[in-house]
Amino acid sequence: MPETSVVFESGGRRLVGLLQTPFEGAVRERWLFAYPLFEERKSSQRVLVTMGRALAASGRAVLLFDYRGCGDSEGDFEAFSLPHWQADLQTAADWLAARFPHARPGILGLRLGATLAWREAARPEKPFDRVVLWSPVVNGQAYLVAELRRKVMKEMLTFGAGQSRRDDLVRKLQAGESVDFDGYAVSSSLFHDLAEWDSTPPFPSVPPEGAIIGLTPQARPDPALVRWAEAWQQAEGRCTLQFVAEPPFWSLIGLVPCTALIRTTRFWITGETG
Amino acid sequence: MSDETLEARLKRLIVDRLFLQIPPSEIEDDKKLVQDYGVDSVSLFELVVGLEEEFGIRIEDREFHLRHFESVSALARFVRAKLDAASPAAPTASS
Numbered sequence: 357m358p359e360t361s362v363v364f365e366s367g368g369r370r371l372v373g374l375l376q377t378p379f380e381g382a383v384r385e386r387w388l389f390a391y392p393l394f395e396e397r398k399s400s401q402r403v404l405v406t407m408g409r410a411l412a413a414s415g416r417a418v419l420l421f422d423y424r425g426c427g428d429s430e431g432d433f434e435a436f437s438l439p440h441w442q443a444d445l446q447t448a449a450d451w452l453a454a455r456f457p458h459a460r461p462g463i464l465g466l467r468l469g470a471t472l473a474w475r476e477a478a479r480p481e482k483p484f485d486r487v488v489l490w491s492p493v494v495n496g497q498a499y500l501v502a503e504l505r506r507k508v509m510k511e512m513l514t515f516g517a518g519q520s521r522r523d524d525l526v527r528k529l530q531a532g533e534s535v536d537f538d539g540y541a542v543s544s545s546l547f548h549d550l551a552e553w554d555s556t557p558p559f560p561s562v563p564p565e566g567a568i569i570g571l572t573p574q575a576r577p578d579p580a581l582v583r584w585a586e587a588w589q590q591a592e593g594r595c596t597l598q599f600v601a602e603p604p605f606w607s608l609i610g611l612v613p614c615t616a617l618i619r620t621t622r623f624w625i626t627g628e629t630g
Numbered sequence: 631m632s633d634e635t636l637e638a639r640l641k642r643l644i645v646d647r648l649f650l651q652i653p654p655s656e657i658e659d660d661k662k663l664v665q666d667y668g669v670d671s672v673s674l675f676e677l678v679v680g681l682e683e684e685f686g687i688r689i690e691d692r693e694f695h696l697r698h699f700e701s702v703s704a705l706a707r708f709v710r711a712k713l714d715a716a717s718p719a720a721p722t723a724s725s
Contacts, residue, residue: 604676
């Protein structure tokens with residue numbers, strides 16, 4: 357599959373991406389992929405690239421890129437927050453549309469990337485015909501608490517006991533200080549944006565069509581995602597909800613093929629099996 | 631309450647949450663979760679969330695000490711103490 361490194365500008369920063377296209381034939385759909393944040397971005401790269409290859413093999417173009425301040429793109433992570441990264445998604449969508457103007461637009465996101473993708477796709481302009489959300493983050497506050505907790509657990513494995521307390525970390529962030537998350541300086545501004553970020557229904561506006569695919573032990577339904585899907589349907593959107601029994605690959609360092617996730621997603625997007 | 635022992639429930643939870651490819655009964659009570667079963671900070675997080683959901687307990691930051699999480703036996707002691715503290719009059723999970 358042709359894979360080309362691309363560079364485009366957003367908010368005065370050079371963003372680096374990977375464009376995957378079919379070997380031949382017209383591009384039927386153009387898909388924008390939205391990375392998660394922090395260490396989850398690194399751990400998810402392989403699965404997202406593999407997903408992109410599967411779609412490119414079925415006549416789709418896929419753009420995967422790093423937001424400003426993340427990965428290979430320009431800027432300091434600490435200087436940016438959710439509105440900047442959502443603006444980057446808009447710029448990337450325009451960039452992709454300029455190259456494949458006749459292709460149907462779609463967006464796929466993972467974790468916080470899925471939540472950003474949802475926000476972007478749910479805008480009244482409805483910039484994407486179809487949306488795929490992989491284990492989206494439902495509530496920014498809960499996500500933050502979980503991340504802070506993970507930090508304390510890492511300390512436990514390193515030092516035998518947690519060195520930090522979530523309350524202290526939150527106090528620092530509230531006081532305008534930055535806190536280190538696995539080498540990423542989380543600014544007070546990002547903290548506040550995340551804390552206010554709640555994707556629980558009802559939704560004022562929803563994308564026209566989409567799929568929520570949750571990764572859970574034994575493919576057990578996640579009640580928060582069930583509520584999300586129901587609210588999407590009630591708001592006149594067409595939504596498919598599926599659960600896949602695969603580990604949270606975005607948190608793991610080793611190779612996790614995620615065959616079932618990729619097969620399920622590919623089938624939903626293309627109707628093709630295999 | 632099922633007849634399953636607390637240790638057996640914990641082993642099932644560990645296999646389930648950590649996607650281990652072994653039967654729960656193969657996990658030995660006193661083997662180290664980190665060294666012998668590859669538990670790391672990520673899987674530990676999944677395990678803690680699983681413990682809270684399965685047993686209805688809340689694990690505080692100050693309780694994140696390796697001695698509570700080093701083996702199934704240690705986890706069982708920890709969970710049993712949490713359950714006892716939550717309802718002193720109630721029978722323990724293993725009874």
